[in-house]
Amino acid sequence: MEEEEAILFWDEFAQDYAQIQQESSLQIAKEVVAYLLDQQVFPISIFVDFAAGAGRYIPAFYPYVNEYYAIDFSKEMLRIIEETIDDPQNKLHLIQQSQSDFLTTDQHWPCIFMAMNPALRDKKTLLQLRKKTDQLIILRTIAEVENVFQPFEEDPVAEKELQLNTYYKKWLSEEAIEWRSCQFEYMVKEEIDRDFFHLYFEDEYSLEQRKQMVQRIFGESLTVESHTKITFELLLSR
Template sequence: MDEIAWDEFAEEYYIIQEESQIPIVTDIVDYLYKESVLPAASLVDVAGGAGRYLPVLAEQVDKYELNDFSAVMLKYAQQKAKHSKVSNVVFKKQTFTAFLNSTEQYEVIFSAANPAFTKTEQVEKLMKKAKKWCVMVRVIKSEDDLFTAIDDELGLAVEDPNSTPTISNRIEAFLQRKKILVKKKDFTYQIKETISREFLTEYYEAEMTAELKERIEKLFNKKNELISTTTVTYRLLLWQITEESSKA
């Protein structure tokens, strides 16, 4: 999405993150602490969006910078910083390309769910800006036992590279070819949600057929609601900047 689209999506994105029951933020920060990445003198949250990681990460560093190319996303992040009462945060409106081409360095570069981070040449630029560590977090799996199955049957499923291992695998393979030690850690969660018969019927109204209607009837089995389980897996890649890696 372009900047305008992200600005329009910002409020919904913020609400989704605020309502999420997945403890990915604390789990990742705990992992980085165990790996001695944290605490740190400086950390930049690249494409930090509405500040999902801000409250917890900011407590672990002396200087925390969050940058994003969406002005509305940054407003939500600033709001979160105010509510969290952290004062060591700097906000910067900046595209990922502009960030990579800038000269400022940070002890830790952290990039989670960054849709612009897809190419191996970006890794090389990123490593020139990191003094000690690079951290990349992406969703590699997101599927449920209800909508995913129906979408597959109807031919509606579209592969999203931002929810598959494709990009993460590409970056990991690149680092391995450069003989850079990269650590990989998966975090898997299951979310249960109540789905009503009415909602599911309305959701597939445009694709409704006799076969699908019968399928829905069987799913609910005379009930008005059922429980859908979504499985989400995040993958974290962590690599250290050393004299050897900086020359790779």
């Protein structure tokens, strides 16, 4: 039932998720390509983009792959890939498959890449994925620090998500499996209006609390600049 609920959630969220990714100005895909070229992962004959989502990394990776397998359990995510991403060389293969089904197949892959896979949460699954490939590549956000909203928000779930790469490295090391990592940092700036800030916390804080928060962040200014520092980490195990 949990998997069915997850599929339903991602099918319903697919369009919004794709829009969020399209609006992102981060150059993470291009920087990952440069790193994989430097590590001689690219070019490669067969490449699996597992939990591919709406295909954010496909356009950047596509020129360096002979056969590209985008695998996701959401049919809506795969539909977005089919409708929005060009495949001039007919080398893009879209496969709807759950993680559990993927792990139970006997097929071994030259390379498996996954970015922000929400279902990779335990050592057993990590080791199963590592066993299925010559090269396992994992990309996750490991830190996100913002100066306007974040001081008033507590999200223990999100904080735990940021720690997952730490666990992956620990689990791989426990099994004497080699890995290396590379970090990518970005700064995103956005102008925030004080009225928007006030309304943003309407359901969480009282009117008096919000007035104090606005005074603390804005002072007498009508706007402030939000700075968000985002750090990604890529793990490569082979």
